[in-house]
Amino acid sequence: MPPCTPPRVLDRERTPRRYIGFLKSASVCVLIAGLLSPFSPAVAAGGRTAAASADLCGGQCSDILPPGENGNATLAQILLNQAFGTQPGHAEDQLGPYAGLAKGYPALTDAKINDFFNDASFGVPSGQAASTERPAGRSDVTIVRDRKAGVPHITGTTRYGTEFGAGYAAAEDRLWLMDVFRHVGRGQLTSFAGGATANQGLEQQFYRSAPYTEADLQAQIDNAVAKNGARGRQSLDDANAYLAGVNAYIDASDAGRYFPGEYVLTGHKNAITNAGTIDHFKITDLVALASVIGSLFGSGGGGEVDNALSLLAAQSKYGVAEGTKVWESFRERNDPEAVLTVHDGRSFPYATRPDDPQGEALPDPGSVVQEPLVYDRSGTGAGAAATRVSSGAARATLGSARRGMSNALVVGGRSTASGHPVAVFGPQTGYFAPQLLMLQEIQGPGISARGASFAGLSMYVELGRGQDYAWSATTSGQDIIDSYAVELCQDDHHYLYHGTCTAMDEVEQRNSWSPTVADGTAAGAYTMRVWRTKYGPVQYRATVGGKKVAYTTLRSSYLHEVDSIVGFQMLNDPDYVKGPQDFQSAAQHINFTFNWLYADSRHTAYYNSGDNPVRASGVDADLPVWARPAYEWRGWDPATNTAEYTPPAQHPNSVDQDYYVSWNNKQAADYASAPWGEGSVHRGDLLEDRVKRLVAAGGVTRASLTAAMADAALADLRAEDVLPKLLKVVTSSPVSDPTAAAAVDKLQAWVAAGARRTETSAGSHAYADADAIRILDAWWPLLVKAEFEPGLGSDLYTAITNNLPVDEAPSAGHGPTGSHAGSSFQYGWWSYVDKDIRSVLGETVRGPLAQKYCGGGSLTSCRDLLISTLKDAAGRTAAQVYPGDDQCAAGDQWCADSIVQRPLGGIKHGRISWQNRPTYQQVVEFTSHR
Template identity: 80%
Template sequence: MPWRIPRTTLDEVRTPRRFTEFLKGASICILVAGLLSPLSPAVAAETATVDAAAAANDYCGGQCSDILPPGQNGNATLAQILLNQAFGTQPENADNQLGPYANLATGYSSLTNDKINTFFNDASFGVPSDQVASTLKPAGRTDVTIVRDKKTGVPHITGTTRYGTEFGAGYAAAQDRLWLMDVFRHVGRGQLTPFAGGDPSNQGLEQEFWRHAPYTEADLQAQIDNAVATNGERGKLALADANAYLDGINSYIDASDSGRYFPGEYVLTGHKDSITNAGTIEKFKITDLVALGSVIGALFGSGGGGEVNNAISLLAAQEKYGVAEGTKAWESFRERNDPEAVLTVHDGSFPYATKPDNPQGVALPDAGSVTEEPLVYDRTGSAATSTATSTSATAAANALTSARRGMSNALVVSGKHTASGNPIAVFGPQTGYFAPQLLLLQEIQGPGISARGASFAGLSMYVELGRGQDYAWSATTSGQDIIDTYAVELCQDDYHYLYRGTCTAMDKVEKTNAWKPTTADDTPAGSYRMQVWRTKYGPVTHRATVGGKKVAYTTLRSSYMHEADSIVGFQMLNDPDYVKGPQDFQKAAQHINYTFNWFYADSQHTAYYNSGDNPVRASGVDAEFPVWARQAYEWQGWDPSTNTADYTPPSAHPNSIDQDYYISWNNKQAKDYTTAPWGNGSVHRGNLLDDRVKKLVAAGGVTRAQLVKAMADAALADLRAEDVLPKLLRVVNSSTVTDSTAKAAVDKLQAWVSAGAKRTETSAGSKAYANAEAIRILDAWWPLLVKAEFEPGLGSGLYAAMNANLPIDESPSAAHGPTGSHAGSSFQYGWWSYVDKDIRAVLGESVQGGLDRKYCGGGTLSGCRDVLISTLKTAAGKTAAQVYPGDANCSAGDQWCADSIIQRPLGGINHGRISWQNRPTFQQVVEFPSHR
């Protein structure tokens, strides 16, 4: 949360009498005006009919739907914020998509095609005349109209000129997300604390992102200039669109300032005075868009990295087992090209970042020599131990980077297997749960643009995920490795390094952030300094010695200094004259340099393409480990002045057209495509989709409702219980279970598996799980059994090092897991594949790509059974309060609440929690019956 309202202030206004007194004390005329007047002049504008041209170009026939909780309106006046904080009152359209989204969890089992829009919005183009809530010509312009519908308040922007269209997109974005956009442009610049106050969570946010993109203002501008210069006429058009979009944002700032309906957070953070209206809201400029893009790119579009941690765990394995056996053990846990991994592309081989036969240039650190490069420094220039770094940075990472870790799924079925003969898609990104949401919905119709869907706030000059006139597209994070770590040899001192034989000074980029107390933040006035050392090989992240030589480890990613380049790809996806089929879609996706899996469907075809600038590495370089910063090991064709290189050609990226079906849930893309994340093995949450869609395709006659049901069913499944628990129970039941405690636990777990192994409410709104005891037992058992299964064989040091690479658990309630609590997305990262392979080996089953040895119980069935029963008894004895210890939102022992999803506040409005579902945040359901 960017700022805090003091509890005493809220306590004082919790009763109607006290609230009335508060209004009087805070200038009642201003605050009541904020309550009675709309958030924007759009609501008071004249009603108008929908533009018939948009509807005429809609080929979806009412069969396109979407949803984006909590709601379209992400702005609130000061009075609305105070009412929400005191009484829970919600501004109009702030949470009206949250209920339908939540209700799918209990309503999907009886879903039919005609009930889909009970849980989704109608995503048809235009607004029927009887559903128009408001019509606005922003700033009095005659070349653009913003129409909002009654059900959701989504803006439908129609322009007669390109400039007017983009102006309207910017104006509508500011109407819905001005505060959030302002927060994130400051996060991207590492300047959140001067903007929103010195609360430690603010420091954590700016530190988390600025260390990955420590750009100067000149760097931001250079990226814009480069994107324009390298993309010809489309680059020039993108710049013109961005400037028109900015004009729209700034026009809204002026209007809301003079009309006093700007977001109330500006008052609560001291930027505006609620009585005099003194103060300013800073206008947006072109470099703000790059700063925003750097945050989104860091969250969702930059796979790879982690080479230093990989090296540390490899050294631990070699110390435990010796070099040869330790390397073998490490490789077996890495699963960099596991033959049992579920794939998105079923046929063909797409080698990338594969293990070289004879690695060259590897620069492993000396054992114990690695230290992380400090980011925060005190006023004397010494490295500081920062509270923000140690505590709230972790909280911030759990809140926002959970979106990156838990992103997105897709289910796409070819028309060969559908009831209608037309392809069907259910897909969307998992961008986390926030209030307001990072994404916003919009429809844009204008010269060269015709699309509806979701875009990141502040980057919504185009629809980034959505539908066109007769096609739809979406993305999931792919995570392939576009980041490498280099060991630069130091010379002269700790701040000079050898670059191609010449001792070269590092570039120091620093930022001093000062803040003062605000009306909503009781943090004392203060300041602190962030500092990053940059080299031609990227920013310094660690220091170490290699063979006794002092080195700095740097991180270089192909999208570094290229955050703006992808704009042309999104422009193409919005252009109906460009995308006329799957091949055009793939060409557009090629222009996006972030690491995404892209999916497409129209009335005849489906398609897939994996995007990203995949650098061509020097022969023999192993992308898993640091390499020496020497010319022989640099990316081929690398130009350090522009950070450009040779990239693998489009044909080498996993791609496909008209495959029987596609699924993606951040799983492995294709055979031999070595992806960066750990844990892509025999059990992955992608299996939950693949198993269900494969059955539907085999039966044939797939409908939209059936595909939604498959997604929703997988969204409630406990991956451990569905794919691993049956094998664990086979070991336990290999002999009669005589211990009464263990037998009772086994019976409960078996009953849960037989019932479908899902985390579902007993009935809608019950806030209690069916099979609650079995769920509690598995939640308690999993970390115990993993530790008891592997730590004796690995040793505590190696076990801990492997944990640093891949956490053992990511259940919905696992606050200790990588996504943190209440984050929704679950089961992406964990040791399920390791347990699965090890248990199958102990059972004597065939295992492809197995671990280096049998671990459970020393590798014997009886020993493994003893380990499992012992840990199961311990787990069964844990109380609900021990398994679910409670937090600021939930009482200890409240299992449902521990799992529940909370829209994490990024502003002043809070929303109610909803039952857990493991599904995309924004989601589309599409089936086009016709084509242009």
């Protein structure tokens, strides 16, 4: 331990009040020295390394997961971090290499890849083991941690011991985080961690979507085991062994007093007496964790009520026929110019618009009210939660928050230098401290894999590599959610089910909290209440043709988040996955909506997973329908929420396509998935353009494909793919206004330089082309509003912006973590602007908007509009464009875009420069196959 020094910076807003007095005095040394004595369990340095199973990657597998593997910290380490900025070992050591790629990729070679990634080979090289332990003294499992990143390499001689070790290692690295999210999944976070506003928001977000009882959680386990035979029983055995390992660590860390310090800061443990308990984990905790992950990352669709409101706004302005045509043109549910992952010419029709829609239940204008979730002590619905919504403002809690920048670049061996496929891919799960994912290697009977898993669900590697293959996923978002209008009867809490007046099921979660050291919030309590029907939880209330209805949300993965466990078990089994068809078969057992990508030494493959319900004939998946037998999913059983699902062959899939790109873009032709904005300009184009160039040139390497990803990660999509067309209009005649002319020069120079948002030099915290970036950031929302609102009218313009936000620049607040989340350019009006401007220019547009909007379709008027808004934007100061927040001062452009690792515990990490890139990422090229 370094000698104690006075704290350089004391963050009073983030340092627990109880300890500020200690930190201001010399006694901090005494306090910390005392708390450090039981710092960690006794482990032997060195020792034997993890046994390397058949590893056919030839040293050419790499991965990265910022900020670091170690997500647990004792109270002493938390205090040191908050007082002096010191970091626990392996808590932040992957953040620097991850950030460094942004400036290092232009000179990247295969030999330098591991300057920015970890070596993801199996096992630990001789002399590189930092520690070796046999958890709980077991003889059938060993955990070896490597020196570079502290990754646990778990090797078991029995299946039980292997899974026990996986659970023990998970608790070593993420116990507090696992505890937080098992409470989030039950809607109990505030009772556990305090009543801070962020805690309330997090538990409310998920409880509305998955309001499960303990019986519901247990039923998921029972059902998943029952329907999957031997593999289902094995998954239950694995889960129980995993839980035994987690609980063994809880007991050991409690006895040794090296448990996470957050338990002290939230009042669960006493730092002096060690009084208090850390509750053991149980099987239903895993279901609660899975429900959070599934709801956030793997449940596409929804938003039908929101869609209905914008459609009604369009029909109100233009009439039913023309309004529907206008709305469909903005919906772009099957745009012919959209970038596709499966681009071999095959079609996969799903959720397409029916010629004669049946059963639509569109609300009466002005009647939609969001269902209250939060109730006060008197049982009265909170007023803010029951506000009337209109003009497309009824946004589903999760639907509006889903964001992702998971991406994948996979090139077949015909186009690579070695003749073997190359893949650069990974999921985006946000930036947190600690990270939601954790790294591990698991080797044991029937399991051989290394990669990332969600903390608390890491009995298997969920994204990673096997002995001679690797796989990854991106969020796909296809529509597995539908909204039903249930007719009310008797009162507001009874509805008609198949003609019978039926009581809704009331589910409540009462939370109360006392002031805690961690957040200092006053004592409080509230109740969350959800009304459930056979068609899912109630989300809104309205009238349809004067009849009172409740709009419910039903998703195919509702009550089935655990079903996917067997698919992950298969992906980890070297005896199951021996080629691309086996990989696709395993992915077919995953009911979450993901795009799965695969590579081995000979083949590449793709499969889109999810339980896609077969809808009744004539039902439009984009709009709410009546809750009547004629419009239900085919074969739907409300008792189990099971239905008939589209067969695997009807899911977008492919083997050995020349290349694959996926960045949450459209999967295949006629696959009308849920997200808005899958049109002519999508951030998937950033990958498509770069990979196509590489494939055309041939000789693709790991380094060149990684550099293509990194280059796309720094590109401003608007500047690369839309700005040149805007400037073409502006410069169609000489620009006489000096302010506008100067702005044009800067923007043109930026486009010529590559249209990237990157630092002048590593660590400069200043952008090259800073003025051009500021101008476009200010100009985009101004030009979109001026271009479209006059033609659409304020009501319809507002309605569509509630379906699809105008912009998602790096500095925008978006996603479940707000601003500084990294992900950018997934949702925005770039396709609308692109199509409209090309139409005004007289260029060919496939799938054009129903009308021309910029300047009423006149090139001269459009030019005048763009120049006027450009002048306005050029005059905006940096402080106006980047107003500042809790992280950054007003006007700090680099900081406004920067990525923040949002604390989920007591440890904080530094900001890094923006990169639009997956959180966990692999670079793989296998040299041989079994």
